[in-house]
Amino acid sequence: MIKKLITSIAALTVFGALSLSSVHAQSTNAMAGMAMTNAPEAAAPASTDPVPDPGGIKTGAAGDAQDAGATHFVVSAPADLSDDDKKDTNKVAAYTDAKKAADEYTAQAKLEPLAVKLADTVGHNRVAVNFMWTLVTGFLVMFMQAGFALVETGLCRAKNSSHTMAMNFMIYPMGMLGFYLCGFAFMFGGFGAIGTMGGYAGLNHEITINIAGHPFGILGWKGFLLQGAGYDTAAFALFLFQMVFMDTTATIPTGAAAERWKFSAFMIYGCAIGTIMYPVFGNWVWGGGWLAQLGTNFGLGHGHLDFAGSSVVHMQGGVIALIFAWLIGPRHGKYDKNGKLVHPILPHNIPMVMLGTFILAFGWFGFNPGSTLAGTDLRIAVIAVNTMIAGSTAALATTLYVWWFKTKKPDPSMMCNGMLAGLVAITAPCAFVSAGGAAIIGIVAGILVVEAVFFFDKIRIDDAVGAISVHGVNGCWGCLSIGLFADGTYGDGFNGVAGNVKGLFYGGGLNQFWAELIGVTTCFVTLSLLSLFVYFVVEKLVGNRVSIEVEIEGLDIPEMGVPGYSGVQMDKESETPMLKA
Amino acid sequence: MKKIEAIIKPFKLEEVKDALGEIGIEGMTVTEVKGFGRQKGHTEIYRGSEYTVDFLPKIKLEVVLPNDRVEAATAAIVKAAKTGKIGDGKIFVTTIDDSVRIRTEEKGDKAL
Numbered sequence: 001m002i003k004k005l006i007t008s009i010a011a012l013t014v015f016g017a018l019s020l021s022s023v024h025a026q027s028t029n030a031m032a033g034m035a036m037t038n039a040p041e042a043a044a045p046a047s048t049d050p051v052p053d054p055g056g057i058k059t060g061a062a063g064d065a066q067d068a069g070a071t072h073f074v075v076s077a078p079a080d081l082s083d084d085d086k087k088d089t090n091k092v093a094a095y096t097d098a099k100k101a102a103d104e105y106t107a108q109a110k111l112e113p114l115a116v117k118l119a120d121t122v123g124h125n126r127v128a129v130n131f132m133w134t135l136v137t138g139f140l141v142m143f144m145q146a147g148f149a150l151v152e153t154g155l156c157r158a159k160n161s162s163h164t165m166a167m168n169f170m171i172y173p174m175g176m177l178g179f180y181l182c183g184f185a186f187m188f189g190g191f192g193a194i195g196t197m198g199g200y201a202g203l204n205h206e207i208t209i210n211i212a213g214h215p216f217g218i219l220g221w222k223g224f225l226l227q228g229a230g231y232d233t234a235a236f237a238l239f240l241f242q243m244v245f246m247d248t249t250a251t252i253p254t255g256a257a258a259e260r261w262k263f264s265a266f267m268i269y270g271c272a273i274g275t276i277m278y279p280v281f282g283n284w285v286w287g288g289g290w291l292a293q294l295g296t297n298f299g300l301g302h303g304h305l306d307f308a309g310s311s312v313v314h315m316q317g318g319v320i321a322l323i324f325a326w327l328i329g330p331r332h333g334k335y336d337k338n339g340k341l342v343h344p345i346l347p348h349n350i351p352m353v354m355l356g357t358f359i360l361a362f363g364w365f366g367f368n369p370g371s372t373l374a375g376t377d378l379r380i381a382v383i384a385v386n387t388m389i390a391g392s393t394a395a396l397a398t399t400l401y402v403w404w405f406k407t408k409k410p411d412p413s414m415m416c417n418g419m420l421a422g423l424v425a426i427t428a429p430c431a432f433v434s435a436g437g438a439a440i441i442g443i444v445a446g447i448l449v450v451e452a453v454f455f456f457d458k459i460r461i462d463d464a465v466g467a468i469s470v471h472g473v474n475g476c477w478g479c480l481s482i483g484l485f486a487d488g489t490y491g492d493g494f495n496g497v498a499g500n501v502k503g504l505f506y507g508g509g510l511n512q513f514w515a516e517l518i519g520v521t522t523c524f525v526t527l528s529l530l531s532l533f534v535y536f537v538v539e540k541l542v543g544n545r546v547s548i549e550v551e552i553e554g555l556d557i558p559e560m561g562v563p564g565y566s567g568v569q570m571d572k573e574s575e576t577p578m579l580k581a
Numbered sequence: 582m583k584k585i586e587a588i589i590k591p592f593k594l595e596e597v598k599d600a601l602g603e604i605g606i607e608g609m610t611v612t613e614v615k616g617f618g619r620q621k622g623h624t625e626i627y628r629g630s631e632y633t634v635d636f637l638p639k640i641k642l643e644v645v646l647p648n649d650r651v652e653a654a655t656a657a658i659v660k661a662a663k664t665g666k667i668g669d670g671k672i673f674v675t676t677i678d679d680s681v682r683i684r685t686e687e688k689g690d691k692a693l
Contacts, residue, residue, distance in 0.1 A: 341630040342630075344627040346632075407626040413627075414628065453628055457628070
């Protein structure tokens with residue numbers, strides 16, 4: 001009782017402090033904005049921060065109009081050369097060319113003012129297409145929550161179905177609220193211009209430390225509670241899209257720790273994942289932080305690249321799953337005293353597992369292609385097909401590998417893990433590789449996941465659903481594969497580095513691979529530490545694991561009060577195996 | 582009065598029910614059970630680990646009938662339920678002390 005009181009007060013204090021501080025800091029904006037709808041300029045903060053556009057009426061204009069090759073319609077004058085620059089003949093030549101083009105544009109614009117006006121509409125339409133794309137693909141990824149819920153519940157026993165489903169259900173609002181309160185601000189507070197959606201650049205505060213003359217972005221600090229600089233329509237679209245990615249990470253550990261994790265312990269984890277566990281590494285890769293800066297700082301390719309989240313989403317989830325499954329201990333009766341797996345715990349509903357896998361595969365069409373944040377970036381077709389190919393080759397590779405070399409039967413649960421492994425692995429490289437590359441990445445993923453599943457059982461880490469093998473191991477593989485298979489057809493300008501992304505097999509050398517290796521290693525170390533911390537805090541507050549009596553009875557009634565299947569016997573094999581003396 | 586308890590393979594239930602119907606026995610109670618006899622279980626593999634399936638699903642059929650019908654009923658069940666392969670099941674016959682039809686409160690053989 002006391003523990004519950006302390007937990008609630010602590011949580012409320014944290015949330016209260018955050019909301020009060022951000023409301024106070026942005027109060028001038030909010031109040032002024034409400035009072036003066038006609039004069040938003042007067043409501044702007046004293047600094048030169050960009051003005052947010054919550055109404056969406058000032059987003060998208062001529063500056064956004066560009067052709068297929070990303071050549072802008074509006075040609076602006078180049079920045080003036082410094083005295084040093086003037087000594088460089090190349091820079092002077094480039095400046096002269098750019099100035100000439102700008103002057104020509106200005107002259108043409110004077111002759112055809114109607115064309116310039118039309119460009120405003122064209123630019124707005126382009127931005128609108130990108131908003132639509134980002135939001136709709138975000139909705140697809142949200143639907144993946146249902147996929148995860150079905151996969152996990154189907155792979156566990158019927159007596160725990162209500163509890164497993166509830167964890168996958170509650171992680172959606174819990175993660176979302178954490179991300180809304182401060183997670184998004186930490187991860188994207190320093191994101192800079194949201195280029196594909198109108199260029200709003202109000203998320204411009206990245207806490208940066210300087211080491212030996214190089215900037216190391218550490219954490220964002222803007223956009224708390226989507227107020228002030230965060231209350232902009234493009235920022236909101238970015239928030240929705242990124243939130244559903246965060247929730248994908250958040251739901252992964254629930255599978256590994258299923259059938260023995262207290263619901264109260266899970267809820268506290270739910271507070272931590274969206275607020276701090278996910279955003280830190282996320283900022284370093286996607287928020288403009290130091291892992292992204294490995295390219296501009298140290299010439300390591302384009303820095304740690306991760307197009308749609310093999311490391312940011314899946315490996316983060318997999319590492320948390322690993323730590324939690326390891327610390328919470330295996331389900332009772334599965335391993336004997338010597339650690340040998342003596343009693344496999346069978347899934348209670350294979351159709352549910354496979355339906356869930358299909359829902360995930362479908363949602364992945366939002367996950368990967370959506371990460372362009374632009375429906376006008378026609379690479380989306382390549383990304384989508386690469387996703388489809390990798391998932392398929394992985395599923396086939398897993399099935400044949402298990403069937404011919406491992407268990408002599410094509411195990412449906414492994415088929416599903418296989419497809420998901422391929423999808424996880426292609427998530428990072430999807431935009432940078434060819435179909436052949438995607439196929440190979442999928443095949444490797446399909447075999448890796450099988451070996452990983454067997455490995456973790458061998459070292460007595462009971463992963464109820466294969467989450468660590470699917471998301472952790474293949475998230476890592478996915479990122480490393482960029483360093484090998486990126487074929488130089490896409491990626492110019494990513495992380496501030498010119499040129500397309502090239503991996504080892506396409507003449508790009510090893511630099512990109514090193515950047516990826518640093519990234520995945522950082523992911524492993526950081527998330528291990530964060531997970532250890534959270535696990536031990538929760539252990540002190542409410543304890544993580546249910547009692548053996550609850551585990552034997554099944555968590556549905558003791559933890560949730562409602563059985564998953566009332567009056568219907570869904571699972572005759574639900575008994576917890578008892579060890580022989 | 583005797584009770585016949587027959588443990589049979591689940592897919593044989595319809596055949597046995599029809600066979601009993603043909604000799605005039607219209608009432609029975611059926612439960613789903615698990616069991617094994619001298620036939621051992623078999624081994625399966627799930628995600629790389631072996632597990633043995635000892636218990637097999639069976640159907641237990643219970644019929645209470647007058648003494649003079651037992652032999653005919655037993656013969657009918659055996660004929661309908663037999664496949665010739667192991668696991669066909671068993672029949673047990675016990676004596677019943679009394680029976681009551683709840684609706685009419687008739688007792689004894691009249692209740693059957």
